[in-house]
Amino acid sequence: MEKQLLIVEMLPYTMLEIRTTESVPVSKFSPRTYLQRYFQLMPKPAMVAFTWGFALSAAAAVRKKMWAFKDDVKNHVFASAAVGAVVSAMRNNFASGISIGLASLVLGTFWQYARVSENGLTGMVVQPTSAGIWGGPLIWKAFQWGDHEVPKERY
Structure with a gap:
């Protein structure tokens, strides 16, 4: 190429x-x-x-x-x-x-x-409800994007 x-x-x-x-x-x-x-x-x-x-x-x-x-x-x-x-x-x-x-x-x-x-x-x-591959749900919650709860289940 x-x-x-x-x-x-x-x-x-x-x-x-x-x-x-x-x-x-x-x-x-x-x-x-x-x-x-x-x-x-x-x-x-x-x-x-x-x-x-x-x-x-x-x-x-x-x-x-x-x-x-x-x-x-x-x-x-x-x-x-x-x-x-x-x-x-x-x-x-x-x-x-x-x-x-x-x-x-x-x-x-x-x-x-x-x-x-x-x-x-x-x-x-870029999806505003996503913190990308570097952040995750805690970053998403810290910026308060939306009213969803961070899942508490761990796999």
Whole structure:
């Protein structure tokens, strides 16, 4: 899925790059020159995407072997560090590696919480009588949402 998404995202990026930098003159523009420029631009984003995906999976696998299975934000910390190191090495610029690493950490954190949240980002409106997976009925009672009683039965 990640690879197909990268291929689709690179199509408009290639066209914008050709138009802004004029790397392919208008007189020589054809589907063949477009694809040639597309494959010239592809290695760096593909390498970053591969690094992020591999590091994310490796972090989860290593943490699973050492401790119980962990599917949390810490995997994104390790993946972002790997992405930052790869970008820093590719560009020979430490500051850009830190910046890209932090950006991927923020986006990965949002993605992780959207994945594990009760309704996700594009799901239904949050139910006001629910305290989510982190709270439970005591939080619900503390905020006095409704007139229902908290069940006293324990299972």
